[in-house]
Amino acid sequence: MNKIEFRGVGKVYPLGADTMTALSSVDLGLADGEFVTVVGPSGCGKSTLLGIAAGLVTPTSGSVTVDGGPVTGPGPDRGVIFQQYALFPWLTVRGNVEFGLKIAGIGKAERRARAQRYIDLVGLAEFADALPKTLSGGMRQRCAIARAYAADPRVLLMDEPFGALDALTRVRMQDQLLDTWSRERRTVLFITHDVDEAVYLGNRVVVMAAGPGRVQEVIDVDLPYPRTEQTRLSPEFAALRNRVWRAVYHQPTQQPPHQPAQQQTHAKG
Structure with a gap:
């Protein structure tokens, strides 16, 4: 059994007479002690996905479980860290x-x-x-x-926690986080818009697509831990980074941002 599991998760927001589909049929499992990063274009529903896992957002369809128990609201089994301290x-x-x-x-x-x-x-x-x-x-x-x-907490949910930091501090914080994770081995779901960060931190990278928000591809990162500056400079890292970059930025053209209520629109992310 996965530590945390999304099953058919969808989220639709009312938008006046219309609706906005933030997420559609997301299936994703995180194993115990796994570090999974989520990356995708703006509007792909990354933050909505984390909000649902945190119990701060109620899904329109599907469910999320932690250790097999349903997520029905915030709880001490999940620690949440946002960009704002x-x-x-x-x-x-x-x-x-x-x-x-x-x-x-x-x-x-x-x-x-x-x-x-x-x-x-x-x-x-x-x-x-x-x-x-x-x-x-x-x-x-x-x-x-x-x-x-x-x-x-059994699960750490992190929503772009280093997004407001300068580049050098961000790199140092990534190393500090991996050092802490290697000692504690909590299950981590980490949202980011930075492809390099996603590859450097994660056991797997989940690439989201927008219009509506959904899992497009899950990429295994077979780089050994501990990861260092040499990891960042390695050809293996470059190859993975390029693969994730193409998956994120070479996606099909998204749907128009607003459509009638009976149709789906782009995600909130």
Whole structure:
């Protein structure tokens, strides 16, 4: 049984007298401990797919399960990390990481120990007592990752978490994330618009197509871990990158953005 599974997932949004089909008949399974990246053109429904997995968006058709149980709303079995850091500015790094544990009723000693473990894991031990405003963008995102890990979710859902970072920080964060994942082996669904990032991080790359949003192709990434700068420079990486690039950007012409209600339109992504 897959850790997380989408079965026939569709999402249709009302649009005045018309409708917009964001997703259509998506079937996808993620194995336990697998790192799956999702990439596709604008409007292919990537973020809608993640929102459904997070329980923040209700599918119009189909279902999503985690460990065989249906997703009916947000839950502690899924940690969600967005592009915006969403840290409490008045709390320190430690306070932010401990916050969800405190809400869950975990005792002070245990939540302090658990928070410290993940603060150390993401390399923020020296900044545990710092406020978010004193941290760089990459450090804030590491704090958000530590907070998600500390809640002990079975699945991590990440929606373009490095999209707002500069190129160098983004590369460093990718390496940091893979290092953390290699130690913990959580199941990760990672949404991105960056082909290089999708190939570098994932065990598999899911290429979405728009008009309506659907899975066009799933590409295995047979590059060994740990991945390094040499991985990025290898001919094997280049070949995979080119294959994913062609799958994303050489898609058939999309349908017009708005059509009558009885027809499908392009996705929200």
